[in-house]
Amino acid sequence: MVQLHDTVPHTAQLVTAGNPPGLSRENAIAAGQSISFQMPDTMLEVAFPHLNGGTHTTGGGFNFRAASLSSRLASNRDASMLFSSKTHRDPDTPMLRAYVGDSIMFRVLHGMMYETHTFVVSGHGYRPERYDRDSRVTNALHVGIAERYDLATTAGGYQQMAGDYLVYDGRTSHLSEGSWSILRVLDEVQKDLQTLPGNEHIAKSAKTLCPTGAPVKNFSVVAINKALKFNPNTEDEIEVDFERKLILANAEAKIFALEGEVSKASDDGVMPHPLTLRANIGDCIKVKLTNRLKEGNASLHANNLAFDPLDSQGINVGNNPGDQTLAPGKSKVYTFYAHTDYNINGALLWDFGNLTTNVRDGLFGGIIIGPRGSVYRDPETGKDISQGNSWKADVIIDKSYPENAKLENYRDFALYFQDEDNILGTS
DSSP states (O other): OEEEEEOOGGGOOBOOSSSSTTOOHHHHHHHHHHHTSOOOTTOOBOSSTTBOSSSBOOOEEETTBOOOHHHHHHHOOOGGGTTBTTTSOSOSSOOEEEETTOEEEEEEEEOOSSOOEEEEETTOOBOSSTTOTTSOOBSEEEEOTTOEEEEEEETTTTTTOOEEEEEEESSHHHHHHTOEEEEEEESSOBTTBOOOTTOOSOOOOOSOSSOTTOOEEEEEEEEEEOOEESOTTSOSEEEOSTTOEEEOEETTOEEEEEGGGHHHHHSTTOOOOOEEEEEETTOEEEEEEEEOOSSSOBOOEESSSBOOTTTSSSSOOBTOOSOOSBOTTOEEEEEEEOOGGGOSEEEEEEOOSSTTTHHHHTOEEEEEEESTTOEEEOTTTOOBOTTSOOSEEEEEOOTTSGGGTTOOOEEEEOOOOOOSBTTTOOO
16 A cells, blocks of 8 residues: 655755745745744755755655655765665665565555655556456556555566566656656565465566567667757846746756757757657657766656566566666666557656656657557658657558557647746746
């Protein structure tokens, strides 16, 4: 059972760079003490420096436990190792352990009354409506106030691979406070973990991700610095009230772009959109990422796709070996598989090279998964953009596949929402 909760003063954190900007630490603490609850003077600042929304966060955790990211950064400033047990240790939140092939049930309950949460299990799909076999499969779910869900999955995911997988609250305020844990999937019997009846003979971790004969789509992506201006027809900053400012530009922004688009994307007169790649159900997707940032690590983490947690999770989690993020000048190929059960969906891409700033600065995007065998065309020119980067596309169905017999061609639009972010607004 995973009990999500908020309004916990002991895990609340200061937001001194958000709303209003420039608020002192002392005043932020005083505001919390006088308005809501007694906050300790030893409070940490949020790990996400541009988090918006007031003087302080509300606090949060799993089952009365929290693993503060701010505390981890205080002991080691390398943000690419925030979730590494080798750099820190296992989190203080409940550690989840299972053997490859074990049936898992997450009993997710929202235990408080103030905020919503997002429950994410990296590399593992589940059906929010588990008794409806035609319902969607996802690995990220919005959990509203007083809601509960029974989320069934299989340890090791569709890829059936052992390793450490990140479990976390997708809201950056609660993630900073410590609402995250690790799902440790094992393929060797442990003395302190019994086997489940029916799965006594533990399967070894699968050696390959993509099935033999799966179509392969290759993309070459780069992470680059790119100043962004969100509205070319107005000022970069607009005074709102009480010294608050609406910020409509980011001189320190960063983006993902296709290798062949770097020159165009770097032009001062060009405003790019988030990287949007397209693939099909059953595809083996290989993305070569090259970090060309001025400084700092970069990586790719994908939702709603299968991957090897030891190689292509894009996060340094738990005891997994090596470094899945990239220093400037380095390249790595991340491999994903668009499993049939995920069906037609959107796979959100996040950077975990430095989660505290890079996503806010623009290092996010998506891989849109269409029907098996589909071709993608530019809606305006008719050009084949199946290997391109486009937030809009006409999807041309291949009806030679029986599963596509009742589908019709359609227009597809990918829209990305940003919140808790003082670049786009203040509350």
